[in-house]
Amino acid sequence: MGLFKAATFNVNSVRSRLHIIIPWLDRHRPDILCMQETKVEDRKFPKDAFENLGYRINAKGNKQYNGVAIASREEPEEIRYGFDDDGPADMDRIMIAVFKNLIVVNCYVPQGRDREDLQFDYKLEWFGRLRDHLEANASAKEHVLCLGDLNVAREEIDVHNPKRLKGHVDFTPEVWEKFDEVLSWGLSDIFRKHRPGVPEQYTFFDYRVQKSVERKLGWRVDHILGTQSICERSVESYIDLAPRLAEKPSDHTILVAEFDF
DNA sequence: ATGGTAGTAGAACTA
Numbered sequence: 001m002g003l004f005k006a007a008t009f010n011v012n013s014v015r016s017r018l019h020i021i022i023p024w025l026d027r028h029r030p031d032i033l034c035m036q037e038t039k040v041e042d043r044k045f046p047k048d049a050f051e052n053l054g055y056r057i058n059a060k061g062n063k064q065y066n067g068v069a070i071a072s073r074e075e076p077e078e079i080r081y082g083f084d085d086d087g088p089a090d091m092d093r094i095m096i097a098v099f100k101n102l103i104v105v106n107c108y109v110p111q112g113r114d115r116e117d118l119q120f121d122y123k124l125e126w127f128g129r130l131r132d133h134l135e136a137n138a139s140a141k142e143h144v145l146c147l148g149d150l151n152v153a154r155e156e157i158d159v160h161n162p163k164r165l166k167g168h169v170d171f172t173p174e175v176w177e178k179f180d181e182v183l184s185w186g187l188s189d190i191f192r193k194h195r196p197g198v199p200e201q202y203t204f205f206d207y208r209v210q211k212s213v214e215r216k217l218g219w220r221v222d223h224i225l226g227t228q229s230i231c232e233r234s235v236e237s238y239i240d241l242a243p244r245l246a247e248k249p250s251d252h253t254i255l256v257a258e259f260d261f
Numbered sequence: 262a263t264g265g266t267a268g269t270a271g272a273a274c275t276a
Contacts, residue, residue, distance in 0.1 A: 012276085013268055037276085039269065064269050065276095111276060151276095206276085207266040251267075251276075 001101065001261035003235075005030040008222055009243070010108070010149040010204070010252035014038040014069065015046055017250055020243050022049050024254065028240075031073050032097075035059075036108035036149045037250075038067030045069065058097060066092035068106050068148070074099060080137065083129050094130070096137055101261070102230070103138045105130075107148035112169035120169055123151070127178035131185050140186025140227050147224040149204075149252065152179045154189070157199040158220040170221050187225040190257045191237040203239055204252045213244055224257045233259045 007030040011017040014035060025033060038045070038061045047057045050071050060081045061067025070076070076097040082089035097104040107130065112123035130146075138144045153171045156162035165171045183189075195201055202218025209217050224237065237257040244253035 016268065037268090064274085113275080209265075248267090 004102075004259040004261055005256060006032050006034070006104075006145055006147065006224060006259070007254050007256045008034045008036075008106075008147045008149075008224060009254045010036040010222060010250060012037050012039070012250040012252065014040055014067070015044075016248065018046060018049055020246050020249065022053065024240075024243060025050070025053055025055065025071065028256070029073075030256065032104060033071040034104065034106040034147055035069040035071070036067070036106070037065075038069050039064060040067060058095070060091045060095060062092055066090075066108055068092060068095045068108055070095065070097050070104065070106055072097065072099075076104075083133055084136075085129055085132065087125070087129060090126075094133070096133075102143045102145065105134065105138070105144065105146040105148075107146065107150060109149065109151040111151045112175075115167065115169060115172065115174075123169065124174060124178050127175075127182050131182045134182070134185050134187075141229065142227060143230040143233075144187070144227045145224060145230060145257075146182070146187055146226070147222075147255075149221060150179070150223045151221050152176070152223075153219050153221050154179060157197065157201075160200070160202070160217045160219070170219065183225070186227050188228070188231055190224045190226050190231055190234045191220075191239070191255060193231060193234060194237045201239055203255050205244055207251050213241060222252055222255050224255055226257075230259060233261055235260050 059069035082091035
């Protein structure tokens with residue numbers, strides 16, 4: 001199979017980000033690009049721009065919020081949107097793409113708003129549902145990538161000011177506990193395998209903070225997690241800050257992992 | 262300090 005490159009990007013509207021996404025794809029040629037917060041109805045998804053570069057698009061979204069999509073060079077054998085438990089399906093937050101030798105789980109985890117908000121409880125439940133969904137749709141013995149905007153920074157080095165930010169919905173023990181339950185299904189953080197202990201490696205920078213990238217005022221909340229068999233085959237993982245430094249950026253940037261199968 | 266910005270909207274909500 002050779003070198004395989006996977007990327008994840010919370011685009012914050014795919015239509016408003018084409019000027020960044022399309023040139024990036026053309027230059028980096030990942031095998032898959034998982035997107036979150038596409039903020040577009042399926043019939044209005046700008047598929048042509050991707051197809052012109054030789055990518056297939058599978059996507060589910062709606063007008064204003066959420067939305068997930070996978071651009072891939074190979075057409076997946078199967079696509080499954082949403083959960084199939086008793087809760088809300090959240091088809092615009094989670095999708096699974098089954099490839100020949102790989103299962104890709106693209107997630108946009110609920111942010112949670114505030115620890116006092118019902119949305120925060122929903123977020124905590126969501127991690128449990130994700131774990132059940134992994135269990136039902138994959139085996140930890142397979143090549144599985146679970147990636148996306150997971151809305152959790154797991155370690156102190158994953159946020160710029162851990163003392164002040166502790167208690168934020170993306171950086172708080174209740175979330176860490178639930179996130180760890182997902183990891184314990186059989187996933188590990190592929191980025192950290194390649195950058196152990198390295199601080200100031202962020203994938204999200206708030207629009208409201210001036211010069212946030214230059215001042216390193218970010219968060220590492222986007223992740224590429226993998227099962228043991230695929231982690232063993234990962235050869236590199238990095239955060240590309242260029243998309244966040246471009247004109248009209250998303251507030252997130254692109255995380256990449258490379259594998260040698 | 263309780264802002265600050267951006268997207269989708271075409272007012273307020275989400276992040």
